[in-house]
Amino acid sequence: MSGILLDMKNVCLSFFTPAGEVRALNNISFKLLDGEVLGIVGESGSGKSVTAYSIMGLTAFPGKMTSGRISFNGHQIEELTEAEFRKIRGIEVSMIFQDPMTSLNPVYTIGNQITEVIKLHTDKNAKEANARALELLELVGINEPQKRLRQYPHELSGGMRQRIMIAIALACEPKLLIADEPTTALDVTIQAQILELIMGLRKKIGMSIIMITHDLGIVASICEKIAVMYAGKIVEYGPIDDIFYNPSHEYTKGLLRSIPKLTEDSHKKLIPIEGTPVDLLELPQGCSFAPRCASCMKICLREKPVYTFINDTHYTACWLRQKEAFETETAHAVK
């Protein structure tokens, strides 16, 4: 059952802009199992969306994968041509975008946009596709589906549009659903509806999900594993309980300390992470987080940290986890 659906190995991806090379992904490696829900968290510009886009081959010019391998469901992603990509997008992997207001085409009806996917990827005729579209709208909990099929996106609310996006994404029951901040543009009560919908559908269809978000609350409530990203690198990866109760990267710790919790009953001061996110045009020589890290050591400025395994599934890129090795190293140097 739990085969490996997606395997990213040492993926580096850069955008070649007039200002210089923006290193959006630096050595990303992780595996996603069948039916697993992975959360990717990080601030804007940390490369969480680009990671997901690279799986779908959506990082076109000026983006270029400079090294690494991505295997997904028997495909070698980096070798696919655009025509081959078209055959897997929508069927094997599909995506829900952040902004439901702009990601639906305003000049086509809802019905048009859902049946397009079905007609493109299956041999259903127009009538069958229409029936499937109706079924999908019911599945995502939209009332009066018959009427909605003839409506245009502007006639629907944000929550409804996001449901339509989900219906389109699930039209062909993909193996992997990538949800790129699917609820950021929505209100909390609508967010709760959408999250519940996604998780309910996952049980029905049995797909894997990559949930991209900056909200640690969402991750805590629906994900099984978390990848924390900073400056285009996965700085910590592991099961949610390990990440939340035993965080081992200073950035993860900082993030957890800096969010106010509703459950706290006395007024505690928040401990923010000082400084601002690093400029991807000029990544520091050592650890990218070092300039903001309170426990930065000399080696952090000099060398990029390697992964330390805390247990089988929990690993982190922080020199502090290898303090002993590093201390003996300095001791040698002093001698």
Next chain:
Amino acid sequence: MQLNNKTSNAAVTKKESTENRDNNAGNTNIMVEVRNLKQYFPVGGGIFNRKLVKAVDDISFHIERGETLGLVGESGCGKTTTGRSLLRLYEPTEGKIIYNGRDITHVKMFPYRRKMQIVFQDPYASLNPRMTVGDIVGEPIDIHRLASGKKERNDKIINLLEVVGLNSEHANRFPHEFSGGQRQRIGIARALAVDPDFVVCDEPISALDVSIQAQIINMFERLQEERSLTYLFIAHDLAVVHHISDRIGVMYLGKLVELAPSHELNFHPVHPYTKSLISAIPCADPEVCRRQKRIILEGDVPSPINPPSGCRFRTRCPLAVKRCAAEEPPFREVSSGHFAACHLI
């Protein structure tokens, strides 16, 4: 350790002062008061069949000196409109706004602008891209003639930038050279330039990254202590509002549905909307998430052009009864300092 002591002390004093203020309520301790505020906007149609959006419909509350009142609700519930009407950035349709005991609903606002300021939501859109940061922060100083000469103006600007964690060399730069968090700091410096005593913070952190949000929240708290400011803090993130506010008001479709001290509201909400709002927030703690029972609301927020009769929440309320459609629930005190508008309490 010392730091810990300090913060817990600060927390205690904050609490104590809230209690003190509660005792003297009803006299000069009230900074801003809103009575039966209504704010309608015309939409669509011609002259004859003009429709009205009732953005804010008959709300009353007061804010005490040195207090932070949080205002939460979903988009379109009228929280931003309330903040802006309060500063008379909109002309209120009906109702009274009282600042420091004086009715300011129909007076010239110029002298009051020195005392009441606002920090806007979007740090990308609220700074003029053609002005240097120094001029942006200096503009209120010029308008209100708070500096006697160039040197004093300059000193004031640099001082303000330092107060918000920027430095003097930033004064000659333009807004596009700054990150979101830094821009928000500039917006705050501009609001503080006239040395106000009341600041409306309209979703000041929702456009910022998580790691930056905490920096700005802490700065708001520090400034409040240093300059004894009073805040109306508007946000949709209940966790943030709970953290920073002394009391919280919850709005739904232009109405205030519940108002209570923030601790009370969070742990003993009485209105069904507040309850579902709190339960809908995913808590950043997997254990709590597993235990948490969510109340998932059906449907969307109805249109404010044609709001439901009676209680406006009834269309989504899991507990709604017949009476809710017929009668509008009054906003009444359910326990000391805890107000709510619901028939079922």
